[in-house]
Amino acid sequence: MTLVENAPDLASLQRRAAERAAARAGGSDRLRGHIVCDGLVRIFTTEGVEVVALQGLDLVVDRGELLAIVGASGSGKSTVLNILSGLDVPTAGIARVAGYDLLTMSAKKRLAYRRHTVGFVWQQTGRNLLPYLSAQENVELPMRLAGRRGRAVRQRAAHLLEMVGVGYCAQRRPGQMSGGEQQRCAIAVAVANDPEVLFADEPTGELDEATAGEVFAALRSINAELGVTIVVVTHDPQVASQVRRTVAIRDGRTASEVRRSARVGADGVEEMVTEEYAVLDRAGRMQLPSAFVDALALRDRVRLTLEPDHVQVRSGDDEEDK
Numbered sequence: 428m429t430l431v432e433n434a435p436d437l438a439s440l441q442r443r444a445a446e447r448a449a450a451r452a453g454g455s456d457r458l459r460g461h462i463v464c465d466g467l468v469r470i471f472t473t474e475g476v477e478v479v480a481l482q483g484l485d486l487v488v489d490r491g492e493l494l495a496i497v498g499a500s501g502s503g504k505s506t507v508l509n510i511l512s513g514l515d516v517p518t519a520g521i522a523r524v525a526g527y528d529l530l531t532m533s534a535k536k537r538l539a540y541r542r543h544t545v546g547f548v549w550q551q552t553g554r555n556l557l558p559y560l561s562a563q564e565n566v567e568l569p570m571r572l573a574g575r576r577g578r579a580v581r582q583r584a585a586h587l588l589e590m591v592g593v594g595y596c597a598q599r600r601p602g603q604m605s606g607g608e609q610q611r612c613a614i615a616v617a618v619a620n621d622p623e624v625l626f627a628d629e630p631t632g633e634l635d636e637a638t639a640g641e642v643f644a645a646l647r648s649i650n651a652e653l654g655v656t657i658v659v660v661t662h663d664p665q666v667a668s669q670v671r672r673t674v675a676i677r678d679g680r681t682a683s684e685v686r687r688s689a690r691v692g693a694d695g696v697e698e699m700v701t702e703e704y705a706v707l708d709r710a711g712r713m714q715l716p717s718a719f720v721d722a723l724a725l726r727d728r729v730r731l732t733l734e735p736d737h738v739q740v741r742s743g744d745d746e747e748d749k
């Protein structure tokens with residue numbers, strides 16, 4: 428499916444994010460695979476019952492990308508995020524972030540990873556900000572805890588608040604800010620110590636659509652200005668219009684992907700093109716979108732035919748019915 432619209436702004440932000448990310452990494456050749464999941468498996472065992480939350484999930488996120496992960500409740504989104512953020516350990520497979528192997532790293536390294544390499548924004552605003560500090564003080568706090576002092580700390584905090592569009596809230600406490608303003612402030616807090624990767628778990632879950640749009644704008648501007656790699660987990664399928672790449676998870680696997688890219692049309696005007704892909708894993712497996720399965724009443728067996736430039740999928744019942 429391909430949709431075309433005029434929205435060059437997202438494209439120029441993404442170009443800037445790629446330039447900043449390349450500058451951070453010391454060259455554009457270091458951009459590939461900032462986050463790599465390969466055949467990732469997570470099995471939970473509760474009272475003797477096994478739940479396979481991730482069953483061979485593959486995902487590659489490049490340095491400087493802004494990626495959204497979507498999926499229905501129970502599809503495995505939080506499990507992936509918990510693993511990538513170092514809170515949980517996978518059962519098998521490969522999970523690597525910024526050169527850290529998340530399966531084998533020691534407890535000491537895991538702590539350093541969580542403190543310095545990654546930043547977090549949670550859905551509950553109360554988990555992101557201290558209620559008795561102003562927005563400015565909240566953003567300064569992680570820098571002070573890391574031993575930084577002086578005018579540079581105050582300036583960076585003020586600069587980050589401006590970057591996410593809530594500079595006017597600097598002297599307000601969280602209770603004096605709206606939910607959207609608090610989440611934008613939380614983004615500034617999360618990147619205060621310049622992490623390589625920012626993870627956001629349902630950062631707009633408690634917000635209305637317009638306010639959610641402002642939070643995504645803040646994430647895009649942080650991504651473009653700092654070149655930080657961002658992964659947002661959400662159950663909101665509308666997010667695909669807010670970011671360049673959206674990966675959908677179904678039953679613990681990456682099922683499909685929506686990409687928005689800039690193209691110059693015949694009239695010379697730059698436009699955004701949205702394309703949806705199914706994801707083929709290394710074992711040759713892919714999931715058909717449920718809408719396709721329902722439309723053709725596909726079930727149990729399907730017939731595959733190799734054509735010169737595509738593969739045809741037909742109901743396996745056809746031949747038997749004749």
Ligand SMILES: Nc1ncnc2c1ncn2[C@@H]1O[C@H](COP(=O)(O)OP(=O)(O)OP(=O)(O)O)[C@@H](O)[C@H]1O
Pocket residue numbers: 471472473478479480498499500501502503504505506507662
């Ligand atoms: N600690 C746990 N113990 C047992 N099962 C778990 C545990 N954590 C998650 N699961 C199961 O793993 C599967 C994936 O859960 P996960 O929380 O990753 O889904 P999700 O897509 O984030 O859902 P939601 O949007 O509702 O948060 C579910 O079947 C869930 O019940």
